[in-house]
Amino acid sequence: MSIVLNFLKLGLILLLGPIYFVGLGWLLAAPLLYGNWLPKLKDRLFLNEVTLSMVGGILINFGIVLCVQSLKIGLYLSGFLSIAGLTLFLIPLFKNHLRFRISDKHTIFQLLGIVIIYFLLLSPIITEPLSAWDARSIWFFHAKMIFLARSIGLSAGWQNTTVLFSHADYPIMVPTLAAQIAYLFGFWNEYLPKLSLLFVFFPAFIWLSTFLKRSFSFVFLILVLPFYFFPWIWNGYMDGLLAFYFAISMLLIGRFLLNRQFYDLACSIVCLIFIINIKNEGTLAFLAGMTILLFVAFFNRNRMNTNKRFSWKFIPITLFSILPYIIWQIYKNQWALSNDLQIGSQTSISRLLTRLADGSFQLILTSIFGQLKPLLMMLGLIFIVMIIWKVPYNSTSIPAFIAALIYCAGIFIIYLITPADLNWHLITSVNRTMLSVNSCLIVGSYWLLYSIEKRFSNTMEIAVSCISLSKKRS
Amino acid sequence: MNNLVTGFFRKKILGIDTKKLLTILVDVFLLAWTVFNFLMRNQLFAFFCFALFLFFQIMRSKPYSVLAGTLIVIIIFNTRCPFAWNDIIISNLDVIVRPSFFVKNLFSANTGIGENTVDKKIVWMLSVINNNQFDNYNLSDSLDQDGEINQRIVETTWPLKQDKDSKIIFLRPEEMINYSSCDLIDQKWEIIVVHCP
Numbered sequence: 001m002s003i004v005l006n007f008l009k010l011g012l013i014l015l016l017g018p019i020y021f022v023g024l025g026w027l028l029a030a031p032l033l034y035g036n037w038l039p040k041l042k043d044r045l046f047l048n049e050v051t052l053s054m055v056g057g058i059l060i061n062f063g064i065v066l067c068v069q070s071l072k073i074g075l076y077l078s079g080f081l082s083i084a085g086l087t088l089f090l091i092p093l094f095k096n097h098l099r100f101r102i103s104d105k106h107t108i109f110q111l112l113g114i115v116i117i118y119f120l121l122l123s124p125i126i127t128e129p130l131s132a133w134d135a136r137s138i139w140f141f142h143a144k145m146i147f148l149a150r151s152i153g154l155s156a157g158w159q160n161t162t163v164l165f166s167h168a169d170y171p172i173m174v175p176t177l178a179a180q181i182a183y184l185f186g187f188w189n190e191y192l193p194k195l196s197l198l199f200v201f202f203p204a205f206i207w208l209s210t211f212l213k214r215s216f217s218f219v220f221l222i223l224v225l226p227f228y229f230f231p232w233i234w235n236g237y238m239d240g241l242l243a244f245y246f247a248i249s250m251l252l253i254g255r256f257l258l259n260r261q262f263y264d265l266a267c268s269i270v271c272l273i274f275i276i277n278i279k280n281e282g283t284l285a286f287l288a289g290m291t292i293l294l295f296v297a298f299f300n301r302n303r304m305n306t307n308k309r310f311s312w313k314f315i316p317i318t319l320f321s322i323l324p325y326i327i328w329q330i331y332k333n334q335w336a337l338s339n340d341l342q343i344g345s346q347t348s349i350s351r352l353l354t355r356l357a358d359g360s361f362q363l364i365l366t367s368i369f370g371q372l373k374p375l376l377m378m379l380g381l382i383f384i385v386m387i388i389w390k391v392p393y394n395s396t397s398i399p400a401f402i403a404a405l406i407y408c409a410g411i412f413i414i415y416l417i418t419p420a421d422l423n424w425h426l427i428t429s430v431n432r433t434m435l436s437v438n439s440c441l442i443v444g445s446y447w448l449l450y451s452i453e454k455r456f457s458n459t460m461e462i463a464v465s466c467i468s469l470s471k472k473r474s
Numbered sequence: 475m476n477n478l479v480t481g482f483f484r485k486k487i488l489g490i491d492t493k494k495l496l497t498i499l500v501d502v503f504l505l506a507w508t509v510f511n512f513l514m515r516n517q518l519f520a521f522f523c524f525a526l527f528l529f530f531q532i533m534r535s536k537p538y539s540v541l542a543g544t545l546i547v548i549i550i551f552n553t554r555c556p557f558a559w560n561d562i563i564i565s566n567l568d569v570i571v572r573p574s575f576f577v578k579n580l581f582s583a584n585t586g587i588g589e590n591t592v593d594k595k596i597v598w599m600l601s602v603i604n605n606n607q608f609d610n611y612n613l614s615d616s617l618d619q620d621g622e623i624n625q626r627i628v629e630t631t632w633p634l635k636q637d638k639d640s641k642i643i644f645l646r647p648e649e650m651i652n653y654s655s656c657d658l659i660d661q662k663w664e665i666i667v668v669h670c671p
Contacts, residue, residue: 002581003577003578003581006580006581007577007581010580010581120562120566121562123562123565123566123568123569124561124562124565124566126580127565127568127569127576127579127580128565129579129585129586129587129588129590129591130586130591131590131591131592136591136592136625136626136629137625137626137629141629141632144629144632145632145633148632148633149633157632157633157635160635162628162635162636163628165621165624165625165628166625166628166629185581187582187583187584188583188584189579189580189582189583189584189585189586190585190586190587190591191579191580191585191586192580216538216542220542220545220549223549223555224549224553224555227554227555227558227559228553228554228555228558229558230554230555230557230558230561231554231557231558231561233558369514373514373552374548374552374553375553377511377519377548377552378545378548378549378552380507381541381544381545381548382541382545384503384507385541387499387503449545452538452541453538456538
């Protein structure tokens with residue numbers, strides 16, 4: 001009987017989970033995109049706003065649990081807000097007699113593909129128990145601590161000396177979500193909490209599907225980007241999710257440069273805010289991404305101001321979405337949870353200088369290059385083809401390449417200052433830390449392929465028009 | 475940027491035909507790329523790159539399908555994507571073939587800790603703690619310094635905590651000499667559990 005009940009519970013969580021996040025996130029997404037909670041129907045970008053709402057929902061859910069510290073109260077409060085958000089989301093649709101415009105066949109394929117992937121990914125995520133090192137020692141151990149204490153407060157045991165190995169200072173957005181799922185079922189095991197990975201992965205995949213186009217570049221993007229992170233997406237590590245969202249952020253900046261839609265820029269910023277709550281490296285990705293975003297915004301400021309979707313309410317809302325991260329930083333300071341890397345300390349600087357002098361940096365560079373080789377190979381090939389075929393270089397890929405460079409430089413410095421044995425640190429982590437760089441290279445390759453295809457389609461159009469003109473003349 | 479690049483293809487530079495200049499540049503770039511890959515032990519790709527360049531030069535048309543095909547080959551043989559696709563298919567088929575196994579695991583408390591996820595020593599230590607209903611435990615110095623044993627036992631037994639004053643101690647056989655006054659409770663996989671007065 002309990003198995004049947006739990007089966008129903010799982011079904012409900014799978015169906016209602018995304019809706020819960022959409023409702024909760026609409027409270028953030030609507031003012032961010034439209035400046036109010038009841039936008040006009042004709043302005044709405046259904047799939048894009050659902051995705052942004054889901055990401056916003058995960059952020060708000062985490063923020064609420066951080067504020068109230070209790071899983072139970074957090075779930076009640078979030079549930080109430082989610083219902084309110086869903087009502088606001090649906091009111092304009094009901095007013096217009098539920099006139100959802102599914103504009104073309106693409107949208108139907110998009111929705112169908114998204115649903116299929118959602119259920120296909122469910123199996124590798126929740127049928128394989130947690131076995132990866134960091135997943136057990138850090139991320140899902142934190143989730144277990146939160147679940148058993150029913151709180152993210154000190155009672156979870158962050159200050160216990162026996163859990164020092166677990167880096168209690170790491171962000172706890174995904175562990176909190178995992179603990180909430182276990183709380184809903186009422187027990188802990190090594191399978192169900194992994195459902196949190198699906199909920200975090202899913203919005204990024206929907207975002208990816210908004211790039212749908214009948215072209216090889218899209219096939220390349222959809223087949224390579226999410227799956228390149230195997231097995232880091234579903235084994236309980238956070239590196240795959242971090243890299244995926246970083247890539248989505250760079251993709252959106254690229255699309256902004258193409259279409260000048262303010263929406264893409266806003267979503268890109270939300271993605272960057274989201275990743276600082278996934279993993280510590282997210283801060284580095286955030287800095288790299290924000291540097292590029294500032295440059296892009298600065299060079300496009302005149303075009304952006306004329307865009308009707310831009311609202312100055314965007315700035316306080318963006319700052320509001322950083323709140324969960326700030327609250328977690330405050331807790332960390334209060335509870336004296338510090339990072340083992342000692343970034344900025346005198347010893348770290350002396351380590352950096354020593355490793356620069358003793359040639360250790362060559363080891364780091366070789367290890368990093370080893371991870372980037374396959375994609376650099378691909379990129380080199382695309383560049384050669386572009387030069388031979390005289391395809392004009394498109395600026396859409398530049399943000400991804402610069403972000404990759406900044407992120408890679410940051411990771412290089414982190415390896416230089418690491419207090420751990422450098423060899424050990426490189427062997428155990430370089431394949432994961434380079435995922436974000438690789439993800440940017442994939443995005444850059446996508447935009448280069450896109451520009452090749454665009455050039456071809458232009459050439460084809462000219463050829464077709466020339467043929468039709470000559471036929472008319474004859 | 476676009477204007478700069480397209481402008482480059484239209485004009486002559488220092489009186490030299492841009493087509494010729496471009497060919498020279500491509501040759502230099504390709505040579506450098508080939509040498510670089512060769513030095514990085516990517517000999518096969520270096521050769522492949524050069525062959526592809528010749529192919530593109532010979533072909534008058536622009537075969538996009540050749541580029542797409544080459545990229546697919548690189549993706550299949552040089553990335554982990556095929557493993558991911560394979561894993562999705564296998565795990566879904568596995569669920570279809572034996573659904574009851576997964577349903578039982580999914581909806582039972584404390585499932586998933588076995589020899590396929592943690593070391594057999596941990597599975598045994600955990601069973602000793604659970605079967606004897608210990609309130610706390612401690613690890614000997616040697617086991618405490620063993621990262622795998624220490625981390626796994628802490629996270630699998632949580633919220634049960636290690637206690638330095640605990641009378642229940644897990645140790646290695648060679649450390650038994652330090653615990654001669656303690657009573658042996660159980661031993662397996664080169665780990666002994668003792669009760670000290």
